[in-house]
Amino acid sequence: MLRDLRSSAIAVVVLTLLFGLALPALFTGFAQVAFSSQADGSLIKVHGQVVGSRLAAQAFTRPKYFHPRPSATAPPYNAGATTFANLGPTNPDLAKNVRTAALAILKLERPFNPGLTIGDIPVDAVTTSGSGIDPAISPAYAELQAPRVAAVRHLPLARVRELISDNTDGRSLGFLGEPAVNVLELNLALDREGSS
């Protein structure tokens, strides 16, 4: 017993130092040298100022921007406190939230999308994401928003669609995952378009 206790105490100290401090320190050093941008959180800078991360959604409410999916974090799109919404499939609050989100989309998009009905809204547009900071929307939801953004920005719809396609992450290696439109990068591309 005493013998096990002594061995354990030594092993705990040794393993904590090796696996808990030395290893992460070396690994972080390597990461900072080899992949510094990714290792720091894939931050995007404009004129030297950090405007976000390509891996985190941020709030967009203005009509000239593409909007991300709903978020359950507090406040929404809090990349410092990620969370699921945790509403079960039969929870009445889920029905209420989906309906509220769908009506808001119809109200916002209909002026630019005559004849838009609830059946045209893709499901990712009205459901919270897993992380609360899903940086992407489906190509279908981007397509739905494209006429509004084009009209507000006085850009040809074709140009907006081109930008959507430029900022769509296809499947990794061509077949892993699902196509996803990065909202922040798309909006940054649109802002650049306006200023040029």
Next chain:
Amino acid sequence: MTGQGIAQILVYAVVLIALSYPLGLYMARVYAPAFRVRWLSGVEGGFYRLVRTEQNREQDWKSYSKSVLVFSIVFFGVLYAIQRLQGHLFLNPDHLQGVPSHIALNTTASFVTNTNWQYYGGEYTMSYLSQMAGLAVQQFVSAGVGMAVLVAVIRGFSRRSSQELGNFWVDLYRSLTYILLPLSLVLGVILISQGVPQTFAGHATAHTLEGASQTIARGPVALMIAIKQLGTNGGGFYNANSAVPFENPNGLTNFLEVISILLIPAAQVFMFGKMVLARRHAWMVFSAMFVVFAVALAIALPSEQHGSQTLRASGVNITQGHGQSGGNMADKEVRFGIANTALWATATTEASSGSVNGGHDALTAYGGAVPLVNMFFGEVIFGGVGSGLYGMFFYILIAVFIAGLMVGRTPEYLGKKIEARQIKYAAVGALFVPTMVLIMAAVSVVTKSGLESIFNPGAHGFTEALYAYTSQANNNGSAFAGYGATSFSATFGTVALIFGRFAPLLAALALAGSLAGKKVAPVSAGTFRTDGPTFVVLLVGVIILTAGLMIFPALTLGPIVEGLSH
């Protein structure tokens, strides 16, 4: 479900087998006494001297168990202390305070038992020191302990007329340095290259395009995520786990992370086959696991693609195609879609990983029943690193025993006679945890303090409670995450975590101890063959009859009621 989704899953299965088979053969070599890496043997010898052991000093099952228990208890104390004191320690750039006692207690039990249930909220509760030198160390070590115990148990089958099962410190050291460490480094580097952070800098603050301020949590993430996936741990750096893009940025990382969940558990089946010189039998065990896996996925995937009642009634478009993956996208991420989230949910609950890439509370009724039943089987369909296969041995012995009863003959397994004592250990190992789960879930839904944790109304709320205790007792760690932490649920859960880990672990070691001393009898015409498809059918049948029937009544109160309601 389109060909695209199914193709991704088929590739998954092929890659899993292609990687786990050679890894299993390598692992069998690592644990052999003669194994030596010349340029590292000085370090290895140094470690053995430090912990005052010698490579060839072997232990019987009682001594081995004692080392496992004492080691786990000492680590328990250290991990608890780190969390409580983190506010006063270094590597805390965001100035987080000490973790509250009931949360720290549950989290400590959770990580020492290889569960990684998260009552805490990763990025906003734990300092970098707690994450890295506390939790991530346990992710290596608790996995290493499970792997060591499995090897000891296998030696019980492979040795004859012996009392010894190996040396715990040697098995632990080799699991850590020759298996978990190199795999984690490889996976970690790939993850960083794809965008998983690895930094000591505190959170970043962004000034968003619309002029708001956004906090972006980061830290030493990549290495922790690698071992979290490979060691069937599951406790993420971030609260929303591998759904968060910083843990899992794209389709490639998702694929590698979900492969990593099952990689070592699957490899251990092949390792076992090599160690006991019964490769055909190992393939049959693998096949039984694979069959259950495939059936589970075949239920979960269409359920999620079909969507929930609420989403179907809402009128929005949930049909796959035309630029969306459709289905039940609630609490799921666009870049993974339905196929990859359903695959992950199935894999993570068959291994005792519990990491998630989408919220399980929001799964459809039947889509959520699959993870629940997977866990209730005792985490033996591949299962946790080490614990999965030693858990499976309980079912294998029961299967062999039943076959023996049918032909009226003392059953044998791998040449060893299986007698009353072995069957008692196997029965305890197989039945203790499910019995405990049902009792604890029942208590938690009839007591006032238990009910406070429930978040969703109706049948789903009951499923939350059932899921919580099934997950903790089987050391999975995934959650219907609406289920809240109260001091009652955290303390009660701690009991589930500890007994769920150590009762089967001790039963397995006792079983191995009782087998190691036996002689090997020659195979005769009356021996039930464990290297053919009949065995696969019998084994799957036994799992369904024992654990499946135990949970069925509870399923009717939870997911089945919910699935039938509108």
